[in-house]
Amino acid sequence: xxxxxxxxxxxxxxxxxxxxxxxxxxxxxxxxxxxxxxxxxxxxxxxxxxxxxxxxxxxxxxxxxxxxxxxxxxxxxxxxxxxxxxxxxxxxxxxxxxxxxxxxxxxxxxxxxxxxxxxxxxxxxxxxxxxxxxxxxxxxxxxxxxxxxxxxxxxxxxxxxxxxxxxxxxxxxxxxxxxxxxxxxxxxxxxxxxxxxxxxxxxxxxxxxxxxxxxxxxxxxxxxxxxxxxxxxxxxxxxxxxxxxxxxxxxxxxxxxxxxxxxxxxxxxxxxxxxxxxxxxxxxxxxxxx
Amino acid sequence: xxxxxxxxxxxxxxxxxxxxxxxxxxxxxxxxxxxxxxxxxxxxxxxxxxxxxxxxxxxxxxxxxxxxxxxxxxxxxxxxxxxxxxxxxxxxxxxxxxxxxxxxxxxxxxxxxxxxxxxxxxxxxxxxxxxxxxxxxxxxxxxxxxxxxxxxxxxxxxxxxxxxxxxxxxxxxxxxxxxxxxxxxxxxxxxxxxxxxxxxxxxxxxxxxxxxxxxxxxxxxxxxxxxxxxxxxxxxxxxxxxxxxxxxxxxxxxx
Numbered sequence: 095x096x097x098x099x100x101x102x103x104x105x106x107x108x109x110x111x112x113x114x115x116x117x118x119x120x121x122x123x124x125x126x127x128x129x130x131x132x133x134x135x136x137x138x139x140x141x142x143x144x145x146x147x148x149x150x151x152x153x154x155x156x157x158x159x160x161x162x163x164x165x166x167x168x169x170x171x172x173x174x175x176x177x178x179x180x181x182x183x184x185x186x187x188x189x190x191x192x193x194x195x196x197x198x199x200x201x202x203x204x205x206x207x208x209x210x211x212x213x214x215x216x217x218x219x220x221x222x223x224x225x226x227x228x229x230x231x232x233x234x235x236x237x238x239x240x241x242x243x244x245x246x247x248x249x250x251x252x253x254x255x256x257x258x259x260x261x262x263x264x265x266x267x268x269x270x271x272x273x274x275x276x277x278x279x280x281x282x283x284x285x286x287x288x289x290x291x292x293x294x295x296x297x298x299x300x301x302x303x304x305x306x307x308x309x310x311x312x313x314x315x316x317x318x319x320x321x322x323x324x325x326x327x328x329x330x331x332x333x334x335x336x337x338x339x340x341x342x343x344x345x346x347x348x349x350x351x352x353x354x355x356x357x358x359x360x361x362x363x364x365x366x367x368x369x370x371x372x373x374x375x376x377x378x379x380x381x382x383x384x
Numbered sequence: 385x386x387x388x389x390x391x392x393x394x395x396x397x398x399x400x401x402x403x404x405x406x407x408x409x410x411x412x413x414x415x416x417x418x419x420x421x422x423x424x425x426x427x428x429x430x431x432x433x434x435x436x437x438x439x440x441x442x443x444x445x446x447x448x449x450x451x452x453x454x455x456x457x458x459x460x461x462x463x464x465x466x467x468x469x470x471x472x473x474x475x476x477x478x479x480x481x482x483x484x485x486x487x488x489x490x491x492x493x494x495x496x497x498x499x500x501x502x503x504x505x506x507x508x509x510x511x512x513x514x515x516x517x518x519x520x521x522x523x524x525x526x527x528x529x530x531x532x533x534x535x536x537x538x539x540x541x542x543x544x545x546x547x548x549x550x551x552x553x554x555x556x557x558x559x560x561x562x563x564x565x566x567x568x569x570x571x572x573x574x575x576x577x578x579x580x581x582x583x584x585x586x587x588x589x590x591x592x593x594x595x596x597x598x599x600x601x602x603x604x605x606x607x608x609x610x611x612x613x614x615x616x617x618x619x620x621x622x623x624x625x626x627x628x629x630x631x632x633x634x635x636x637x638x639x
Binding site: 262263268270272275276277278279280281 | 473489
């Protein structure tokens with residue numbers, strides 16, 4: 095029964111990891127940008143949420159209506175300014191620029207908010223309560239909601255990209271920005287919109303983690319970015335379905351590791367990550383384009 | 385003023401265009417005028433600057449000096465996507481299809497910012513009849529000639545006024561080239577004008593109403609295909625001594 099519990103908990107936590115990875119996967123799939131500031135931006139979203147709740151006293155879930163658009167707008171602006179100008183030089187430059195951004199954000203957060211951990215909505219029933227399956231399995235409402243959110247976001251994004259007119263334009267611009275221009279599309283704007291969507295999911299990831307656990311200025315790089323990378327690599331670069339699968343595999347591996355020995359939780363996840371890199375470097379799902 | 389044709393505003397006018405690629409001067413003072421309804425062919429050897437000229441007209445290269453006028457309006461500062469929406473549409477060298485998209489999706493992208501006009505995806509399917517049945521295939525699975533047809537279709541559904549064709553025949557079998565050029569009358573019948581770059585001179589002479597030969601970024605010959613001799617074209621194309629100085633019709637050459 096303990097193993098069943100580990101797998102269920104792992105699958106559900108995998109939803110959180112898939113949510114971490116979604117924006118990273120989208121930024122890479124469309125702009126070929128590896129956003130090293132991804133995790134820190136998620137933490138920023140969490141702090142924005144904490145600030146919004148503290149100042150306006152809106153209910154926690156309402157704060158999403160502010161945080162997600164704010165982060166999406168930030169994504170558009172960052173893409174149109176520093177990320178695009180780095181892309182114009184070379185893809186490698188984007189690594190340096192986003193790494194720099196990561197350092198700036200992390201130290202800025204330490205400066206203004208100290209190293210104390212903060213959480214979001216710790217007194218909400220949604221966050222505190224759980225239900226039981228049988229006598230031994232306790233499942234938190236929050237992880238179920240997060241998992242459902244991840245599935246809806248990834249499904250919705252996949253549908254948007256494959257079936258909508260704008261999604262088609264995003265895929266075309268990803269394939270060949272210059273040819274997209276010749277068809278009348280301003281690929282810089284298209285990339286900006288893709289970044290806005292990616293940052294919207296980053297906002298969800300940061301807020302979700304703030305409710306699930308606690309946020310510190312360093313959480314972005316030492317947890318969110320690393321787990322996001324692991325999920326993307328396990329699932330396969332550039333594939334949103336793969337990202338969901340990667341998150342789930344990572345989550346299950348961690349829970350099984352914890353079942354063997356509680357201190358092996360994180361290690362088990364990285365062992366699977368390493369095994370995939372060695373045995374199947376393209377990830378569990380093949381790349382979308384090809 | 386005496387001839388109505390001469391008084392009419394040119395559809396495209398390029399004035400003293402200079403384009404640098406780093407240290408290399410790819411175009412060195414190119415001028416041209418083309419009227420609506422023309423098939424204007426730019427010929428020249430490899431590296432003459434033909435593709436650069438087409439790409440500059442489409443807005444993909446910024447000229448160091450000179451200007452591009454489209455329908456009387458200065459478009460030199462316009463970005464490529466703005467020019468495309470105004471009706472200057474380039475079929476680039478090497479097709480440049482969206483490889484992860486299907487045939488129909490490629491055409492749909494071309495139609496996204498289309499001007500109003502008679503070209504539709506259905507009409508492209510009527511012209512290339514094989515395409516309708518293979519519309520949901522990815523373009524990476526098509527042959528070179530089929531990809532070229534999709535690239536032309538993607539440009540046509542934008543309803544351009546000026547269609548720029550860059551090296552249509554590159555890498556294609558002669559029979560396929562004939563088939564694609566065979567579509568040109570149908571395309572012209574819908575009222576658009578064509579500016580094309582072609583390495584195959586005889587092909588260009590067959591379809592063009594006006595030819596313009598480039599050599600190392602300069603104009604070496606210009607005129608109606610009927611008004612130039614094969615020797616003149618050869619001299620202008622290869623830059624043979626003396627003959628290449630200036631064979632531009634109607635302009636006095638220096639001694």
